[in-house]
Amino acid sequence: MNLKQTLAVVGVAVGMAAQPLFAADINWDMANEYNDTSIHAEGDKIFSAKLAELTGGAIKITHHFGGSIGFKSKDQLDAVGDGALPIADTYVGPLGGIDPVFLLPSLPFLAKTPEEARKLFEAARSGYEAVFADNNQKLLWASPWPPSGIWAKKPVGDLEALAGLKIRTYDANGTITLQEANAAPIQLSWADVVPQLSTGGVEAVLTSAEAGANAKFWEHLDHFTEVNYAMPLNMVHINLDTWDGLSPEHQEAVMAAAKAGEDHVWQSVVTRVGENYAQMQAEEMTVVTDVDPAFLAALLEAGQKAREEWLVKTGDVGKAILDAYMSN
Incomplete structure (x- = not known):
């Protein structure tokens, strides 16, 4: 079921499940640094529509996509914890400086399929929940990005093509990995990527086909190389005081709506x-999927340092998460 179909089903049901106990009007601003056509924005819209249905319109969410409310992902944890935002959908890689557990989803070549990414999230869910709780927040759900590849003005299919390339990375793991591969990585928030492409500050971008298509990267770049580097996560989190101020019935409705948003994104990512590839090819981009296995092996080796550093930082907690992931 696509987004329009899902929203239509939700719309038909609006009001049917409403009960008199949903009387108060609650208005939340919800931040998301990514475009309103992104897969994560779709999940947010499903969430707010379902929440309106379940509460008879008592809880209304105003979405702020594309960073339009003024917060980048790296700022959103503090903003929600402090109450500047009641709720946000955040790419968690930039939060690795707050707690290294947030760098788990982007460990290179650890989770390359939706099934692996969800299994990895479930193995670490309690760890994420604990960090959010420590920051006065509650984790509602997580949603994946499609696998990361390399957007550039040329095919990037070997280490020679990567050498010295000014390439945007989205977190410390990517920066370490691409440094080890002799590229020239630059870590940038999403809102800064297109301006840097426009001025030549970066020549290439490590991100998914999804993210690049939403930002119309074909206006600056004409090749995408499928390396399936990682499937990073966005997470939706709510201020704990806001959560605690809800009635039990509203809390139940929020969690049911969160499940609807989460399920939609995990199903859609497949x-x-x-x-994305069809859209990119329609825009006359070259999509390279038959990548030399030797290049992928070299990238895997380059990522070893990032994996080792993550385990050092997380210690027994990180080892337990990886052991649980590998054993399932």
């Missing part, structure tokens, strides 16, 4: 890559 077919999203093919849809």
Whole structure:
């Protein structure tokens, strides 16, 4: 079921489940640094529509996509914890400086399929929940990005093509990995990527086909190389005081709506890559999928340092998460 179909089903049901106990009007601003056409924005819209249904319109969410409310992902944990925002959908890689557990989803070549990414999230869910709780927040759900590849003005299919390339990375793991591969990585928030492409500050971007298509990267770049580097996560989190101020019935409704948003994104990500590739090819981009296994092996080796550093930082907690992931 696509987004329009899902929203239509939700719309038909609006009001049917409403009960008199949902009387108060609650208005939340919800931040998301990514475009309103992104897969994560779709999940947010499903969440707010379902929440309106379940509460008879008592809880209303105003979405702020594309960073339009003024917060980048790296700022959103503090903003929600402090109450400047009641709720946000955040790419968690930039939060690795707050707690290294947030760098788990982007460990290179650890989770390369939706099934692996969800299994990895479930193995670490309690760890994420604990960090959010320590920062006066509650984790509602997580949603994946499709696998990361390399957007550039040329095919990037070997280490020679990567050498010295000014490439945007989205967190410390990517920076370490690409440094080890002799590229020239620059870590940037999403809102800064297109301006840097426009001025030549970066020549290439490590991100998914999804993210690049939403930002119309074909206006600056004409090749995408499928390396399936990682499937990073966005997480939706709510201020704990806001959560505690809800009635039990409203809390139940929030969690049910969160499940609807989460399920939609995890289901959609399975077919999203093919849809992205079709759109990119329609824009006359070259999509390279038959990547030399030797290049992928070299990138895997380059990522070893990032994996080792993550385990040092997380200690027994990180080892337990990886052991649980590998054993399932």
